[in-house]
Structure formats: structure tokens, C-alpha cells
Amino acid sequence: MYFNSPDNLPESEKKYEYLHSKERIEHLRRIINGRPVAILAAGPSISELEARIEELSQTDICYFGMNFFFVQEDNILKKINKRFSVLTTGANKGLLHVYGGASLFDRITDFLNRNDDNLLISSFYGNQLNLLGPHFNLQEFLDKYNNKLFFPSYSTNRTVPDNNRPMHFFASNSLAGLIYMAIIGKASKIVLFGSDGYTLEKNPEKTYYRSKEYLSNKYEYERNNQQKLVEPLINDANKLFNPIVPLSLRNIYKTYPIKPVPILNCSEVSYYTPFPKTSYNDTFAFLLGKKNIEEIVDLRIPTASIIIPSSDDTNELRTTLESIAKQSYSNYETVVIKRSPNFLDTMENALSLTKGKYIFYCHSGYGYRDQDWLNSCIAILENRPRISLVCGIPENQLTDPPWPEKKFLYYWLKKKIFFPPNTICVRKKVLEKCLLPQEDNAKTDTELESWLNFNLRFNINGYLPTFISTVSDNNRNDFIDGNSLDIFRKKIAFYRKGLILKKTCHHFRDGDDNILPGKFYLSMFLLYKPAKIIETKLLCPLYPRLNIIKRIARNTVKQIVLRILSLTSSSIERKAVNLYRSLKKKRLREK
Incomplete structure (x- = not known):
């Protein structure tokens, strides 16, 4: 691996490449020394750790802290005479804020001045250290604390780290950065405390652990506007953590010769999805060596369910399951259901077993060559409530892609296309409404007829799709028949005529069935x-x-x-x- 790779660094960072050299990694590994790593965040669920920390007093754990670390250190770790060994903090305006008589930057320098063998992990990402003012001498700071600094490089490149850029990471949040460092530092296991992601409480005191000790000014300023407190946390979880961390972990394990490290999230209420959510009892048993990870109960509700209708061919099923297991996203369930003579009966039974709010459908014998397929679809549906369905388009068909969202209606009326079932992810309640008919006579439909009817109902009801590129085509062609397609296209033509003659009124809907503004415009169609x-x-x-x-x-x-x-x-x-x-x-x- 090329740790000294100045050509891959931004111009502003090239002279500081020594801050993420191989020697810095070795220092990190000496600090961790093969121990379990506990990362303490600021979610309110960490209050239970404050009450029970004595149970871990005799366990050799390396503690990682972040941002307003002094609150957890003063109220939790001091009870067992422990301190943080590794600290990370974002280089932003918060460094200058005063908390309890000292600024956050002063507390960081106090951390570095300790006689402990400790480490500050930060970066120049965003060049925010300039906010410390004209009197701050960066070079003097770097020289003084040189042996205690580790500055990885962050960017928006989804392929890092790799062998040429082992210390480059996809920019995420502070928690993600500490997880990456704990893995590279060869922790034996990793446990997250207080990693709730966010809460929907209206009271800021229930949003952060001991918030008044470091958010007093912000609390007074924003106490009447909870949205300003919650929205950044929701964005942080849904955009900067959940979709990014699985990609980065995959890249880390490809780059470093490290066995996968077991990671638990000790927060039963967490909105972070990549890692198993566990109770405090199970987590403590894990840290104390009384339980291994296979014995821990994962309290996550799977975000996604993959329905696999299967015949008796075990080889085909194995091929599909092995393909799905390679996905970078992990919080999903597979529902293997035996095909019945009636396709809709099969789907009705399968949907009754699913727990996820997003549904994928994959024929036995097929799979997903794009290892980020689940992650990409879920990231869209989690962050764009207007969208009800994500459809994959092979890269070789991107020269004339379908129009997305509301404009797709016009594209659909012109082209009379349908979404191939193997290449979609759809909200469960929308799938149930549009696939499972109320009328009994529809249950005689074939698989193709059922999916075509789903497409018809989906678009007529005004739900919105969007499209992303995939590595290759995953469509089945063996169940296509021309007669069913002709009937499908005639139904579209009939609906189109109703819109043109104003005999039909079209309403757009979001994923929760709420009516959206907008209507069918004939001029737009023509x-x-x-x-x-x-x-x-x-x-x-x-x-x-x-x-x-x-x-x-x-x-x-x-x-x-x-x-x-x-x-x-x-x-x-x-x-x-x-x-x-x-x-x-x-x-x-x-x-």
C-alpha cells in the first residue's frame, strides 16, 4: 500500500501527508493493543451506561470519544478512573464555543497535554481550522503535538480507501470515522454507546445526553425550533452514515488484511441501520466475554425484505442467496417462499411474512451483480418520501433513460413500458395496494399479468418512480408473452385517451398516499x-x-x-x- 501518496492529496494537504503515515497507524494499534473498543456518542440512550459503568470497571477496554467528549468523560468514565484514549472532533465553529469556562479547543489541547498515550484524530476536510482565527499558528500546533495527531484524508470518492489511497475515506460523520479507525487499529470488537442517530422528541434535553452541559446557548436560541436541532441529525444518519458506512467498510476490508471486526450498537432505539442493535444486558455480556456475537439478539427491524419465490431447485436458490449475501447493505431479511399455482397467492403469503418497509423481488437462480444495489435503493427511499419505487437501468441503456418522478407519467403514456420486477425496490404498502387486487377474479392472473397490472395501478394512482444505473441487466425474458403486453398497452392507451378528453383526473401521490401538487398537462404530453x-x-x-x-x-x-x-x-x-x-x-x- 502506498501511504506516501502526495499526488492523490488535495494541494492544501500535500505538505501534511506525514500526519497519516504508516507510523501513525502503528501508533493507533499500540494504543488499542487488540482490546475491545467502546465508542461513546451523545445519544440519550447512553444514560444507562452512566448508571451501569461500574459493571465494566475490571474489563480492559479502549475508549474512543468524539466532539463534546468531556461530558461523557466527566460523568461516565471518571466513575471507573478511565479516560478516552482516542478522540475525534470536527474542525468547525464549535471549537471556539465556551462550555463550563473553557472552549472546546482548550479542552482538546488539555487532552493532548496529558501524559497518557493518546491520539487526536481530525482532518483538514473543509479547511475549517481557519475558523480558529488569525492568531492561531497551525504549524506551531502541529509541531508541538506531532506525536499525538492522526489526520486521515476525506473526500466524496466512493471507492476509497484502496491500495493507492489507504488513508483516504469517504466523508461521513465523526462516529463513522472512529469506527474506521478502530477497525484499522485492529480492535478485537467494537461497541457503540449512545449512537441513537436522532430522536423525534420535541425537548432538546431528550435529544442529547446531558445537553445543558454543552448546548446551553444553542438550547436557549433554538428551544422554540426543534426542527433546527433534529433535521441535521436526521440528515447525518440517513445521508452521511447509513448509506456510506457499508461502502466504506467493504473498501477497508479489501484494502487492509484484517478479518471483519464484530460491531454492536447498544441502542435499542437507534436509527443507525448498518449494525445489530442490542440491549445493555447483551452488550455487557459481549464485552465481558460471556456471549459471542452469534448469541446476541439483533433487535433491528429489517429495513428491507427480499422476496425469493422458489421451486425445488436448491442450486438455483443457493446461487441467489450467495449473490445477495455479497451486498454492502446488511439490514435486510430474505423471505424464501415456495411457489403456489397462483402467483398472487404466493406474493400475498410472502408479503404477510415480511418485516421490512421496502420490498425487493428476486427470482430464484438470479441475483444482484451490483453489490451496492440494496444500499443505493434504500438511500433514495429513506431520504425522498415523494418516491415510491426505484428501478434499475443497465448502464448500456442510459443513452435514453426514462423521465423520473412526475414526468415519468408522460414517458409511460408514450412508451408504454413496465418496471421489470427483478430490478425494482418498492415501498411495501404501495406494493400491497397495487399488486394485490381486491377483486377475486384477478387471482387467476399469471406472474407477468400480475406485474403488468401492478405497473398499471402504480402509475394510474399517481405514485412516483425514479431510476438509477445498475451494473448489468437482471431481467427475466422467459415469462414475457406478447398477448399480455398487448392488453397492457391497450389499457394504457385507454387511460391516456381519458386524460386527453378530460374524462379522467390524474393525481400524484407520495409514498404515504398523500396527494401532491400537480396534474396532467396535455401540452406537456404533446x-x-x-x-x-x-x-x-x-x-x-x-x-x-x-x-x-x-x-x-x-x-x-x-x-x-x-x-x-x-x-x-x-x-x-x-x-x-x-x-x-x-x-x-x-x-x-x-x-
């Missing part, structure tokens, strides 16, 4: 493609004019529709198209 071409080639200063042009076009089309409403329904579509073509030719002649 003119969307040329408008999209114009939009992509239009100069930025002219963008505001584009909306004016769209409104004029919609009003024009509305007048045209009113003029031809007297025509018979059988010829209206043909007349509208002919009229549109004639208007287009007229504009060309005028030019």
Missing part, C-alpha cells in the same frame, strides 16, 4: 420532448423565460382542445396530432 431538447441547449440567463413559453404553449393547446371537443372520440386523437403537425410546419415556414 410538447415535452422538444421542450426538453430546448431546455438542455438554452443559455442559463434564458431559463426564466422557459416557464413563460411553457405557459403560453399550455394555453394554446388548451384552446386547440376546446375547438376540437366537438369531434367524435374515435377521431379526436388523430385530429389533435394532425393539428399539432400543421402548427409545427407553419412555425418552420415563418422562420
